[in-house]
Amino acid sequence: MEYQNSTFFNINSLLNTDLSNFSHLNVQLENCQYLNNTVILQLKNCLAECLQLQTLILNLQFDGIQFQQMKLLTEGLPEYQNLNNLQLHLNENEILPETVSILGSFLKKCQQLTKLKIEITENCIGSEGLTELSNAIQTIKNIQHLELQAGNNYIEDDGILALSKALSHLSVQLTDLVIELQQNQITEEGAYQIGEALSICSHLKNLDLFLDTNKIGDRGASSLFTGISKCTQLTSLKLDLLDNEIKDEGACQFGEKIRCLQNITNIEIVLDNNGIRDNGISSIVIGLSNCKLITILSLRLRQNKIDQKGANEIGVAISTLSNLTNLVLYLCYNRLGYRGASNFASGLSKCSQLKELSLSLNSNKIKDQGANAIGVALSNCKNLKKLELWLNKNEISHIGASGLATGLSNCTQIEFLLLNLQKNNIGVEGTCAIGITLSKYNNITDLTLGLNQNKIEDMGIYGIVKGLSNCSSIKTLSLTLYGNNLTSQGYSQIDQCIYSMKNLILLQCGLSDGEKLLKSKEILDCNNIKVLNIIPTNYQSESEIMYHKIKALKIKRLVQLQLEID
Known part of the structure; x- marks a missing residue:
């Protein structure tokens, strides 16, 4: 055969x-x-x-x-x-x-x-x-x-x-179960039926259950969690309940039931857009803190109603998980403020074994105090190899950016870094601090920098370029820098830096109207870039997009051009 x-x-x-x-x-x-x-x-x-x-x-x-x-x-x-x-x-x-x-x-x-x-x-x-x-x-x-x-x-x-x-x-025989029923018309009765079925699946090791964008509500969520809690052999659980009208009552039930899963090592929970407040969040993370074998934790809690108390409880909970190596935490569009960010950061600082961290705090008004606290926390995460950090739209100035950069300078093992600080008030001093930190990343191969709509100017770009010139191992680079009062001289510095990055293969750029990036002789003669991905800003005309495309096609060694258009 x-x-x-x-x-x-x-x-x-x-x-x-x-x-x-x-x-x-x-x-x-x-x-x-x-x-x-x-x-x-x-x-x-x-x-x-x-x-x-x-x-x-x-x-x-x-x-x-x-x-x-x-x-x-x-x-x-x-x-x-x-x-x-x-x-x-x-x-x-x-x-x-x-x-x-x-x-x-x-x-x-x-x-x-x-x-x-x-x-x-x-x-x-x-x-x-x-x-x-x-x-x-x-x-x-x-x-x-x-x-x-x-x-x-x-x-x-x-x-x-x-x-x-x-x-x-x-x-009797099921060990691995994946059910995806998102965007249907399931109510609390359907959730109850699923929970009842799961309650007798005693041999399940891995469960992925995606019920996002239904209408299961608090009662349905409670029934579901009760059923899952009977699956005591679970080692991996992925549960997506985004946009399901779940409030604190359902969240509290989750917290009470999750502690039954003492064998769990990998857990991913999505509860975005549900209106959960601090009491519900506190119950969830206190329950999770009883699952001491967790090594991979993903909590997606975007667009809820989490304040500083909930943020504090999250920090306390993750600080007790001594085996935690991978953490994904999305808290954007909540109400943390700088006190909440600082409270959370206090717990994060104790997660010294982390190797991968994805943290999103967009639109939480964490300000400079919160950014500084996050920086201090990250300074203790010296084993990080992959870091994704979204702090867009948080009223951060050069003070917060500098504090964040100082903390990041201790994370010298990083190989993959995504740093999004868009729509803040970061100026030259903060950008130069970020550049100094980048210069210490000898192992980095993949870098994304989102700094558009700040106050960087040409001198700030010089700081970034100086830092990038030491990152000789970078193979993938993504830059978004528009809306920063850059002149032709600033753009020329970036182009010259890209030209000098001999190991760079893939370049991704977010470009605005009339963008001058990628227009210099150095870029046109660049021998290293094989793949270029251009992301035009929203509302650009077809003529502007064509302008970017024609400009990019002049790069001599380019093999593949991609245009990401919404």
Whole structure:
């Protein structure tokens, strides 16, 4: 038997290959322009040859698949006695409930599956279609790893009931479960059903549950958390409940239940845009602080109502997690203020084992005091290799920027740095301090600097350039500097610096109207840049965008030009 990862990107390659002994087959016909009924039948005949298959990956995304095509493809296929891994990628087609019924009939022929992945996001399967799919899945008794992506499909609670029954049937053997049902019409009743099903999945090790942009509310969230708390063997949990009308009541239930998961090492929670206040946040992080094995923690709490008390509790909680190495914390668009930022920073300063940190405090009015406190905290995180720091729109001046830079100067092991300080009041002195810090980063290979709409001027650019000149290992550089009263001389300094960076391969630039960056002789003669990604500012005219493109295409050694346009 041929054991190989054989990938095919067109039907002709399949037709010209003897597939009878293949054990692993990967067919990638995504966004295929010629996928008519004839081609569907050819694909079916090829699949019918593969009686020895153990793994089948079939990608038919964006192909306009409807009832007739699914029927042509699946009806008459043999039972696959050896197939244990099936992955079907069917996102963004034209799949209705009756089409799912045909798919379900095919799944019932695959009774030896231990791993099943179905992506059917952005179709129109509704509750009826999810019921058909769930009824088929529950007949496959050996599934250990199940992944179902069915977001944006007009699914209501009655469809969730059928899915929950299927999960209950599979509960004994399930160890890995991924369910994506975002942007549907699930209420507290649907969340209750999911929670009930999860409560008997006692062998689950890894659970990813994405229910963002539904309407499960506090009661639904409480039911869900109660069910998850019974999965005491979990080592990894990813839970997305963005925009679900969850307030403090639901958040408090999460905090109470999460402490049951004593084996958890990786946890990612998304609760953006839910109106949670300090009491709810405090309960969540106090619960998390009881999970002492956590090494990776991601908390996304954007656009809630967190004040300085909640920020303090977050800091205290993370300071008790002695095994924490990776932290993602998004608190932008809350109400921390400089006191809240300082309170949080006090806890962060104790996380000396961190290797990766992503911290977003955009639009929190942390001011110079908060920025200084963050800098002091980071000075203790000397093992950081990757740092992403978003402090946009926070009323930070050169004082806060200098304090932040001083703290960062201790993080000399950094290889990846993203520093966004857009829309503040940072002037020459603060920018030069950042430049001095950059000069100490001998290991950095990937750098993003977002400094647009400050008060940098040419002298500040000189400080940045001086620092960058010592970063000889940089391969990827992203710069956004517009709105800083730069003259041609300032832009020329940047271009000369880019020209001198011999290991630079990929350059990304945020450019405004009439931007003078990338226009000098040094850039046009640059031998190192192979990929250039230009990001025009919002509301630019087509003529301005074309101006940037024509300018960029004059770079002699450029291999690839990308324009990111919203």
